[in-house]
Amino acid sequence: MIPTENKKPKRILIFSLAYLPHVAGAEVAVKEITDRLNPAEFSCDMVTLRFTKNDLSEEKIANLTIYRKRWSGLPFFLQKVLFPFTAFAAALRLHRKNHYDLVWSIMASYAGFAAVFFKYCFPKVSxxxxxxEGENFGRRKVFRFLFKRIFRRADRIQVISNFLADWARKMGAVCPIEVVPNGVSLRNFxxxxxNNQKKEMKERFGFKEDDVVLITTSRLVPKNRVGDVVEAMKFLPENVKFSILGIGHLESSLKSLVTSSKLETRVRFVGFVNHSDLPSYLHSADIFIRTPISEGFGVSYVEAMAAGLPVIATPVGGIEDFIRDPSTGSEQVATGLFTKVGDPKDIADKISRLINNKVLRDRLVANASKMVSEKYDWNLVAQNMADILSR
Structure with missing residues (x-):
């Protein structure tokens, strides 16, 4: 628990399109942060979308009171489109009762518009x-003018990488911008x-104990370029295997690529894995690899580093905040290897370099583990966010 002085708690209303049990990286971050905030200093409510009838319309999870809203009888895509208005209406009712000091929008899309509506009505509320966001930002060009208003109306912006800080400025932000990255549960990862558990995990996928297992945790979507790693397998020895954790609309085409490349015995599609089970999968592997064309931050790499795996990545977006390639400076401070975007042969070369150079491998793991412990522990992240929320 974050210590604080004895004073009236600050009332905060959070807008988030999704929340438990429907979570991704942003929603996990909200939970990890709010769980660690001192309720004597912060009182937090959230308005979110009620995805299914099984989701409670109101509940309290740890330090957060959640209000889930939806329009009856409408298809899901319309529920999302209408969420800014649904959330804004709910916020008006809650504000009459709770008199919020601050509204906090998680992401700059549906939730952001709800926060802007609120800000126009209550300009004195921060x-x-x-x-x-880590997607291709060009997709927002259709409504860029409206989208920019979210950035211009914000009193303060928190981003998870320097890349996103630059992007926020390009979107018209004139307020202070602070970089506070997502964290990792060191205790879990x-x-x-x-060794017996590691052997059992490998055998479950038909791999041998002495096989070199690559692992990725990734949505199977175009930006993450999982197919490039599959293509790289053609240039690597038979004892190099690849476990793919994640789901997405490219799964069928990726499986076809594996079949046409005759890699069925070397590539395994694990599917969706609960976040709580992820550490076991990481510890059973030897190298973490993910080669996207864009990335807002990349917490998957940080989790792999915490689990003691050497990592290979592409030098895009927020990844450059925490991966230092030996070629850019001293090997003494390197934390991973960079590979070229969309280049399976270069990916294979980087994998071979890690396999064949134990000194480099151990150095990268040691440096990365130290960095994660010093900068990406959720307790530290929550303290930094508490400092921002208290202003």
Whole structure:
């Protein structure tokens, strides 16, 4: 628990399109942060979309009171489109009762518009915008003019990488912007598994104990370029295997690529894995690899680093905040290897370099583990966010 002086708690209303149990990186971050805020200093409510009838319309999870809203009888895509108006109406009712000091928008899309509507009505209430988007930002050009108003109306912006800070400025932000990255649960990801457990995990996928296992945790979508790693497998020895954790609309085409490349015995599609089970999968592998064409931050790499894996990535977006390639400076401070975007042969070369150079591998793991412990522990992240929320 974050210590604080004895005073009246600050009332905060959070707008988020999704929340538990429907979560991704941004929603996980909200939970990790709010769980660690001292309720004597912060009182937090959230308005979010009620995805299904099984989701409670109101509940309290740890330090957060959640209000889920939806229009009856409408298809899901319309529920999303109408969420800014639904959330704004709910916020008006809640504000009459709770008199919020700050509204906090998670992401700059549906939730951001709800926060802007609120800000126009209550200009004295502070507006904090959190940016975590890692998609191709060009997709927003259709409504860029309206979208920019979210950035211009914010009183303060928190981003998870320097790349996103630059993007926020390009979108017209004139308020202070602070970089506070997402974190990782060191207790969960640094807990090792024994050799027998590692052997069992490999055998479950038909891999041998002495196989070199690559692993990725990734949505199977175009921007993440999982197919490039599959293509790279053609240039690597038979004992190099690849576990793919994640789902997405490219799964069928990726499986076809594996079949046409005759890699069925070397590539495994694990599918969706609960976040709580992820550390075991990481500890059973040897190298973490993810080669996207864009990335807002990349917490998957940080989790792999915490689990003690050497990582290979592409030098895009927020990834450059925490991966230092030996070619850009001293190997003494390197934390991973960079590979070229869309180049399977270069990917294979970087994998071979890690396999064949134990000194480099151990150095990268040690440097990355130290960096994660010093900068990406959720307790530290929550303290930094508490400082922002208290202003």
């Amino acid at each position: 507006f904090l915008l959190t940016i975590q 640094q807990k090792p598994i024994d």
